Amino acid sequence: xxxxxxxxxxxxxxxxxNETFINNRLGTRYTALNSWGGALPLTxxxxxxxxxxxxxxxxxxxxxxxxxxxxxxxxxxxxHGANPDHIYRNVLNGVTNTLNIYTTxxxxxxxxxxxxxxxxxxxxxxxxxxxxxxxxDLADIVNPQFGKAVGTMTSGGNTFWExxxxxxxxxxxxxxxxxxxxxxxxxxxxxxxxxxxxxxxxPSVSAGWRVTEEAWMxxxxxxxxxxxxxxxxxxxxxxxxPSGLYAPSMSTSQTMWLDASGAKAVAVGTxxxxxxxxxxxxxxxxxxxVDLYFLNNTLGVVFDVYxxxxxxxxxxxxxxxxxxxAGAPKGNFGSLRTEGWDLxxxxxxxxKNGLGINAMATLSDAVTTIMKYGDTNSxxxxxxxxxxxxxxxxxxxxxxxxxxxxxxxxxxxxxxxxTANESQKxxxxxxxxxxxxxxxxxxxxxxxxxxxxxxxxxxxKFVDLNGDGEIDAGSRLLDDHGDLEIIGNSTPRFEYGxxxxxxxxxxxxxxxxxxxxxxxxxxVGFLTTPGxxxxxxxxxxxxxxxxxxxxxxxxxxxxPYNLAGSNTGNNMQVQSKYLLDMSYTRIKNVTxxxxxxxxLMNKVMVNNLRVYLSLENFFTFDNLRGLxxxxxVISGYxxxxxxxxxxxxxxxxxxxxxxxxxxxxxxx
Amino acid sequence: MKKNIIISSLLLIVLLISSCxxxxxxxxxxxxxxxxxxxxxxxxxxxxNGFYINYFVGYNNTWGVAYAxxxxxYFSDDFSNTNVQSNFESSAPSSRGSTSETPDxxxxxxxxxxxxxxxRKSNLFIDRIENxxxxxxxxxxxxxxxxxxRFFKGFxxxxxxxxxxxxxxxxxxxxxxFNNRHYNNDFLCKFxxxxxxxxxxxxxxxxxxxxxxxxxxx
Numbered sequence: 001x002x003x004x005x006x007x008x009x010x011x012x013x014x015x016x017x018n019e020t021f022i023n024n025r026l027g028t029r030y031t032a033l034n035s036w037g038g039a040l041p042l043t044x045x046x047x048x049x050x051x052x053x054x055x056x057x058x059x060x061x062x063x064x065x066x067x068x069x070x071x072x073x074x075x076x077x078x079x080h081g082a083n084p085d086h087i088y089r090n091v092l093n094g095v096t097n098t099l100n101i102y103t104t105x106x107x108x109x110x111x112x113x114x115x116x117x118x119x120x121x122x123x124x125x126x127x128x129x130x131x132x133x134x135x136x137d138l139a140d141i142v143n144p145q146f147g148k149a150v151g152t153m154t155s156g157g158n159t160f161w162e163x164x165x166x167x168x169x170x171x172x173x174x175x176x177x178x179x180x181x182x183x184x185x186x187x188x189x190x191x192x193x194x195x196x197x198x199x200x201x202x203p204s205v206s207a208g209w210r211v212t213e214e215a216w217m218x219x220x221x222x223x224x225x226x227x228x229x230x231x232x233x234x235x236x237x238x239x240x241x242p243s244g245l246y247a248p249s250m251s252t253s254q255t256m257w258l259d260a261s262g263a264k265a266v267a268v269g270t271x272x273x274x275x276x277x278x279x280x281x282x283x284x285x286x287x288x289x290v291d292l293y294f295l296n297n298t299l300g301v302v303f304d305v306y307x308x309x310x311x312x313x314x315x316x317x318x319x320x321x322x323x324x325x326a327g328a329p330k331g332n333f334g335s336l337r338t339e340g341w342d343l344x345x346x347x348x349x350x351x352k353n354g355l356g357i358n359a360m361a362t363l364s365d366a367v368t369t370i371m372k373y374g375d376t377n378s379x380x381x382x383x384x385x386x387x388x389x390x391x392x393x394x395x396x397x398x399x400x401x402x403x404x405x406x407x408x409x410x411x412x413x414x415x416x417x418x419t420a421n422e423s424q425k426x427x428x429x430x431x432x433x434x435x436x437x438x439x440x441x442x443x444x445x446x447x448x449x450x451x452x453x454x455x456x457x458x459x460x461k462f463v464d465l466n467g468d469g470e471i472d473a474g475s476r477l478l479d480d481h482g483d484l485e486i487i488g489n490s491t492p493r494f495e496y497g498x499x500x501x502x503x504x505x506x507x508x509x510x511x512x513x514x515x516x517x518x519x520x521x522x523x524v525g526f527l528t529t530p531g532x533x534x535x536x537x538x539x540x541x542x543x544x545x546x547x548x549x550x551x552x553x554x555x556x557x558x559x560p561y562n563l564a565g566s567n568t569g570n571n572m573q574v575q576s577k578y579l580l581d582m583s584y585t586r587i588k589n590v591t592x593x594x595x596x597x598x599x600l601m602n603k604v605m606v607n608n609l610r611v612y613l614s615l616e617n618f619f620t621f622d623n624l625r626g627l628x629x630x631x632x633v634i635s636g637y638x639x640x641x642x643x644x645x646x647x648x649x650x651x652x653x654x655x656x657x658x659x660x661x662x663x664x665x666x667x668x
Numbered sequence: 669m670k671k672n673i674i675i676s677s678l679l680l681i682v683l684l685i686s687s688c689x690x691x692x693x694x695x696x697x698x699x700x701x702x703x704x705x706x707x708x709x710x711x712x713x714x715x716x717n718g719f720y721i722n723y724f725v726g727y728n729n730t731w732g733v734a735y736a737x738x739x740x741x742y743f744s745d746d747f748s749n750t751n752v753q754s755n756f757e758s759s760a761p762s763s764r765g766s767t768s769e770t771p772d773x774x775x776x777x778x779x780x781x782x783x784x785x786x787x788r789k790s791n792l793f794i795d796r797i798e799n800x801x802x803x804x805x806x807x808x809x810x811x812x813x814x815x816x817x818r819f820f821k822g823f824x825x826x827x828x829x830x831x832x833x834x835x836x837x838x839x840x841x842x843x844x845x846f847n848n849r850h851y852n853n854d855f856l857c858k859f860x861x862x863x864x865x866x867x868x869x870x871x872x873x874x875x876x877x878x879x880x881x882x883x884x885x886x
Contacts, residue, residue, distance in 0.1 A: 125691060161694045191694040198692050244696025250715075251699050256729050257720050267717035270769065270789045271702035322765035323836050325788025 007106040011120075014099050021092040021130075026144045027078045029085035034075035042069035084151060086136040087144045094128030094160075102168075116172040124164045131157030154254075162243055163191045180208035190239040190280070194246050197279040204234020204285075226293040233287075237280040241314055245330060246278040273324070275317070275331035284309040300346045308338040309371070318374020318381070334373045336388070340366025353504075360499040365517075368491070377478040389491035391522060392484045394471070395463040396577030399548055399558055402457045404441075406433045413456055418445055425470050432456050446472040449569040450561075458548035458559030460571045487576045488520030506595045515585035516631075523580050524567035525649030527629050531572070534562040542626035556625065580650075581623040584631035590615045608667040616659045630655040706800040712813045715793060719820045722771045722786060734771040743775050779831035780824075784838075787828075790821035791838055 042050045051066040053059045059066050078085040102120025109115070137151025138144050166188040173181045183205050189198040211217055211227040220227075248271035259265045289304040313334035320328035342364040350356040368389075373382035379392050408414040414433040418426055426445040432454045434441035442464045444455050455461075462471045465483040474482030494517025501510035523529055526536040530543045547557040557578075558571040568574055593612030601609050622631040629651030638645040638653030646652045705711055725735040733740035738747060743754065756776055764782040766772065769789070773780060780786075794817045802810050828835045 123691065159697045161697065163691045163694055165691060189692050191692040195693065243694070244699075247696050247699075248702035249696060249699035250702060250705060252714075255717060255721055257717070265717045265720075266714055267720075268700055268705070268711070268714040269718055270785070270792060271705075322767060322782050323784045323787075323838070325767060325784035325786075325791075327767050 007108075008103070009105075010101070010103040012099075012101045015097070017096040017098070019092075019094045019096070021090075021094075023088075023090040023132075025086075025088040025090075027083075027086045027088070028138060028141045028144055029076060029078050030141075031074055031076045033072040035072055038073045038075070039070035040073050042071045080137070084136045085138050085141065086134050086151070087138065087146055087149055088132065088134040089146075090130065090132035092128055092130035094126060097123075097125045099123045112176050114172075114174045116170075118170040118172075119168075121165070121167045123166075126160070126162050128160040129157065130160075131155065160243070161191075164239065165189045176213065178210050178213040180210070182206045184234065186236070188237050188239075188280075190237075192239045192241055192243050192245070193279050194276065197277060200237055200280050202235045202237050202282075204232070204236070206230070206232030206234070224292065224294055225297050226291070228291040230289040230291070231287065233285070235282050235284045238283050238310075239280055241278075241281070245314065246274055246276050248272055248274050270326070273326035273329045275329045277331065278314065279312065279332055281313050281332065282309075282311040284311060298347060298349050300344075302342075302344045304342045306338075306340055306342075309335065310337075311335045315373055315382070318376045334382070335371040336368055336373075337371050338366050338368040340364065355504045356502065358499075358501045360497075362497045363494065364496075365494050367493075379476050379478060379481050379484065383478055387486075387489060387491075389489045390486050391488045391490060391520060391574065391579065392481070393487040393522070393574035393576060393579065394483055395465060395485060395487065396575045397461040397463045399553075399555070400455060400457055400459050400461050401553055402550070403437075404435055404461070405457060406435050413454075415454065418443055423470055425472065430454065440469070442469055442471060444471045446470065447570065447573055453561060453570045456559070457550070458553075458555075460558050460573070460575065460577070462573070462575065487574070488579050490519060490521045492516045492582075493518040506597060508591075508593045508595070510589070510591050511587065512589040513585060514588050516583050519582040520579045521582055521635065521650070522567065522574050522578075523627075523629075523650040524635055525646075525652060527649070527651040528580060528627055529563065529567045529572060530557045530578075531560050531563050532567065533565045540626070540628050542628075580627070580629075582631050582633075584620060584622040586617060586621070586631075587615075587619040588617060590618065606666055606668060608665070610665040612663050612665070614661045614663065616661075617656050618658055618660070627651075632656060702796075706796045707804060708801075709805050709809050709813070712793075712797065712801060712805075712809075716813070716816050716820075718769075718789070719786075722769075723820065723823055725771065729771075732771055734773040740773060740775065741778055744778055774831065777831045779827045782832065786824040787821065787838060790817055790824060791840060793817040794821065795840055 044050055049061070050058050050069045051061040051063070052069045053063060053066060058069070100120065100122045102118055105117045107115040107117070133146070133153065133155035135146055135149040135151060135153045138149050140148040166186055168184065168186045170182065170184045173179075184203065186202040186204075188200055188202060191198070207230070209229045211229060212221060212224060217227075250271050251269045253267055253269065254264050255267050257265045285306065285308050287304060287306045289302070292301040292303075293299070294301075312332035313336060314330050314332055315334035316328035316330050317333055318328065342362070344360065344362040346358070346360040348356075348358045367387060370382045370384060370386040370388065372384060377383050406414045415430055416422075416433045418429050418431060420427045422441075423429075423443050423445060426443070429445035429448070431443050431445050431448070434443065444462060447462070448454060462483065464471055465485060466474075468482075470482070472482045473484050474480035476482075476484070496515050496517065498513045499510065500513075501508070503509070524532075526532040526539055530539070530547060532539075543557055546552075546555050548555040548559045561570055563569055563572060566572075572578065591612055591614045593610050595608065595610040598608065601607065620631065624631060633651050633653065633655070635650040636642075636644045636646070636648035636653075705715075721729040721732075722735075725732075735741050742749060754776060764774075766781040766783040767785050768783065769785045772783070794814065797810065797814050797817055801813070805813075825835070825837070
């Protein structure tokens with residue numbers, strides 16, 4: 001930091017950061033009971049089969065209803081084979097050098113006009129090298145070390161380097177603290193792109209007007225103590241993409257084939273399909289806001305409306321057919337827009353009797369829309385105008401009942417093969433005959449995804465939205481989506497929070513409530529999908545106690561059918577009725593505390609003594625009909641794997657903890 | 669004031685030095701690059717090695733079983749199965765497409781998915797041999813590797829035709845993405861035969877017997 005004159009300052013700072021990352025993975029061989037299958041017959045010491053009754057007590061084999069007993073087998077995990085036991089270590093050493101230089105010049109003209117000029121540059125380089133090695137077959141499974149392993153050795157490594165260089169200029173202008181203006185211009189370069197596309201200009205401007213500073217607004221200050229209007233527009237560049245997206249790189253791998261000398265042959269892979277022109281992604285931000293404070297700053301309202309455009313987003317190109325032979329190359333083809341608003345209100349007041357209250361409420365909402373992403377019009381693709389997170393599905397009518405079907409003389413459901421008269425599009429398929437008491441029935445042959453599934457009593461009846469006499473998905477295109485409609489959105493909407501607090505003569509209390517106004521997901525897994533898999537072994541009571549059976553025709557869930565590990569198909573087509581309503585209100589925190597008077601405490605040499613009781617996440621109000629999942633859950637997300645934890649099943653990650661604590665705070 | 673001038677000029681120098689945009693010249697380093705590859709026969713051989721896992725299979729690579737007789741390839745007249753044979757599909761699938769180079773097969777059809785990754789790979793191989801490597805290798809080696817590449821292309825089309833009957837034929841790797849040129853079955857079969865014959869004629873005599881001699885399953 002150098003002060004050249006009183007109002008001219010030069011700042012220079014240089015940071016060198018060295019990081020080391022070591023990942024040790026010890027895959028020790030171990031033997032454990034196998035609860036997945038392969039049970040063994042249970043025998044006694046003489047080798048005779050043991051039989052048990054339905055209580056699990058051993059009984060003679062001649063007892064009625066006696067069952068042969070089994071025991072779990074022992075399995076050696078990470079044994080020799082495809083994935084043997086091993087020791088693995090990955091080490092990365094990275095160096096980041098950051099250089100920032102900028103100079104500021106303050107200029108004040110005639111007391112009214114304050115200028116601030118700024119000019120600077122920053123330069124960031126990152127260099128890293130990593131290498132990993134693995135050796136299989138541990139000779140000592142208690143203390144796995146490289147020297148104590150005897151099997152195949154494999155290793156690899158990478159070198160990373162990247163750099164960013166940027167120059168910027170800024171001018172601030174303030175007129176009597178009343179009108180505030182700022183202009184920025186950046187010129188940024190990044191090593192992530194081909195050299196002709198390194199450099200880009202990114203401008204931004206902002207303005208503020210403190211209305212209550214105006215002389216003609218003075219009359220309002222008893223009520224409105226401060227009012228400021230803000231607006232800004234700017235573009236910044238985003239280069240947080242991997243290096244070499246534009247390079248047709250060919251990866252090298254070892255094959256399981258031997259060359260003439262008996263060594264494993266190495267293969268160099270097909271060059272990646274790429275676009276040569278990869279450049280900056282532009283984040284364009286437009287913001288309008290107002291800050292209002294009333295009644296001597298006791299009540300504050302802050303409101304912001306914003307629009308964020310991500311332009312030239314790097315996404316795979318569309319319209320590349322499978323016959324191209326590779327995934328669609330990525331390029332700066334996409335664009336999306338987020339529009340949203342934030343509102344926050346806070347209030348602080350202290351009464352004359354010593355009671356203080358404070359409250360803070362926030363509410364925000366944002367919607368992201370795909371503006372450009374190739375030319376697809378598939379409802380499953382990123383078509384233009386798609387709202388991020390939207391869910392297409394059928395609208396559920398009700399569950400079929402006995403009266404909807406026709407039984408033959410044997411009392412069986414009558415099966416017919418559809419003719420063109422009954423279903424133009426799906427003639428030839430076998431269905432259970434529907435009663436035509438209420439007009440021409442609409443058959444759901446298209447939704448019978450399993451060869452032994454036919455819609456019958458207790459199964460789901462869907463609404464023929466487009467009225468064509470068929471229930472189907474059309475071509476899943478925007479102009480032909482059959483009976484599908486947008487039934488929900490997995491993006492949290494209308495997120496709100498409320499913090500209330502009060503204190504009075506050493507007693508303090510606060511509550512924090514948080515919630516989401518609207519969010520839907522289509523669940524996957526045994527916790528949310530009725531009939532997810534016959535071998536799951538457990539299902540929530542909310543499903544087990546409320547599925548359709550002949551003596552429970554008003555059930556919520558349909559007649560059971562094993563979906564064999566799928567969350568869609570047959571009864572469980574993505575549909576409005578079984579879409580999970582993930583909106584919730586949660587009392588995140590309740591705290592009650594008492595601070596002992598300091599006059600008392602000073603005598604025992606303590607500055608401050610407070611006891612408190614705090615409850616975290618104790619009360620949650622959701623709309624999940626008793627399904628045992630957390631309403632904040634994201635399928636497949638956990639602290640261990642952020643995209644596909646437990647095969648993406650809903651609600652099986654680590655839930656939000658409930659915790660209660662009692663504490664004592666002492667300051668000496 | 670004099671001190672300030674010295675300092676500011678020093679800063680200016682630092683600014684100028686650090687502003688050299690050479691620092692941005694940091695291309696990706698880890699992998700081979702198509703633009704600088706294809707230098708010699710070794711490069712061609714290493715690229716050709718990538719085909720073996722798909723065409724001369726035992727356990728592909730690692731533990732895959734596609735096309736491995738009796739393990740992945742068992743739905744044929746040559747073998748019978750004690751269990752009920754798996755059914756053919758009763759309705760048209762929504763997609764058969766794939767772009768993966770992991771060996772994979774449709775068991776009931778004993779052939780590939782609608783996957784042109786291997787066609788692209790062999791087309792690219794032919795293109796690079798013709799346009800890049802040709803000048804760097806002997807004409808004998810050129811003929812050999814062109815033969816290998818065309819053999820693999822013929823092999824893949826043979827598989828595709830067996831499953832799908834009519835498939836678009838691509839002569840070159842990239843220019844025809846949006847230009848589906850359909851040829852009839854008869855043409856494709858002749859093409860397949862021609863490519864395989866070319867290979868037999870052109871490959872060096874010591875490799876004439878069969879390509880698997882070059883590499884053996886590990």
